[in-house]
Amino acid sequence: MRAVVTVVGKDMVGILSKVSGICAQNKMNVIEVSQTILQDMFCMIMLVETAEGANFAAFSDEIKAEGEKLGLVIHAMHEDVFNSMHRI
């Protein structure tokens, strides 16, 4: 499956490295990354794909918890949510 990971919060050193590190540990392959600064807020969107043996639920919990530790809001959602909501 493919999932979208969003990271929103105050910009700081090493966000990309931390988030992609957790992706790697959980066997999530990062396919695409885009990042912007929206009204002083750092905003990164990653498209990831689960590799063999990956546990998406555990990854989702871990990355959310890491976000809370860093003061960032991190969400991981199945790609289908966006496809069904925004495409006919």
Place this chain on the structure above:
Amino acid sequence: MINTGDILETIGMIQNEHLDIRTITMGISLLDCCSGDIDVSCTKIYDKITRLASKLVKTGEDIEKEYGIPIINKRISVTPIAMILASSGGDPVKYALTLEKASREVGVNFIGGYSALVQKGFAQGDEALIRSIPEALSRTDHICSSVNIGSTKTGINMDAVKLMGNVIKNTAYATEDRDCIGAAKLVVFCNAPDDNPFMAGAFHGAGEADCVINVGVSGPGVVRSALSKIPDANITEVADMVKKTAFKITRMGQLVANEASKRLNVPFGIVDLSLAPTPAVGDSVAYILEEMGLEQCGAHGTTACLALLNDAVKKGGVMASSHVGGLSGAFIPVSEDAGMINAARSGCLTIEKLEAMTAVCSVGLDMIVVPGDVTPEIISAIIADEAAIGMINSKTTAVRLIPAIGKNVGDELNFGGLLGSGPVMRVNTASPEKFISRGGRIPAPIQSLKN
């Protein structure tokens, strides 16, 4: 890759605007559990529910994690128990206790279907079940009960209307020590839908498949937020914005319904595309109406705004789902909606205005706390009025009143959780006693003769 704006919009809906799937409801037919012996029936019911719904809660939680969408409730609806009681006889409360035990075993939030359909008359078992409702609801925590007392096709059973006034009052008495919460789990319908996933009125109709998955969406906060971005738009644009938003919300409901149906290996029934408020600030239908330009919900203009909202929600949602059903529209439960609670407290929103609103909303007089000394006849008359609106307009209407025993206007009841809290509202006390005591049936209206 998906458009960044779309991604952030979806995240914002979930994080800031309380977008969620309100319920995944598994409908289970109990018709094959009928037996001449009530204990055998109870055993079969327990076994069937715990077998079919054993993975319901876990599956809901898995989908929630994987898709990142909050799924608030996992529920079960069953065949109206009065139908099972018709063949078994015995003490109907045994069924309530069996359903309670099964709901605890599978871990669902509510189980609906302690119900009777008496729109034209009482069949075997119906009256016994209705009279047992106060005891059943006071001895259980997860059971929801409903009684259908009228329909466009049959007219209104005024004997049942009379009976329900007493049953609601007695249910409140029976749960007096718990803020009369029993009455919050009892709803009286006209034109009850067979596939409604929302409580307290959910039951699994006789024409339904053996087991189905129905999903109820939510999202008043999302609609309000969308409208707040077009403060000066005209009403045509407002209606368009509601439609577009309802489409997106419903698409998510359809996605979850498909996924749940696939994982549980149970056919998909319907998506109920309702705007269901919660007491959380920002998740209110009243605030949508106020966003349209009313000082407070209940002001003149409220019925027009609600009519627009209800219609636009259906138009937007219907294309987003393969099967739409249930109640579908905008709910206006007073105690479950922060904006309604405020409007009722300030006196701007009255029961009379709410009655007018029910002619254009998706259900009826919902979660309204009334003084404890309101007579059963007045409650029956409120039911009759509401059923008449449903019967003539070919729509579902319902009454869920909570008589606050020992309390009066100015006091409040607090149910906690999604049921919220509500101020005791003033009720017109002129007596309808003679009318209610007549009994009989209001004949089916001319609209019923469509053949």
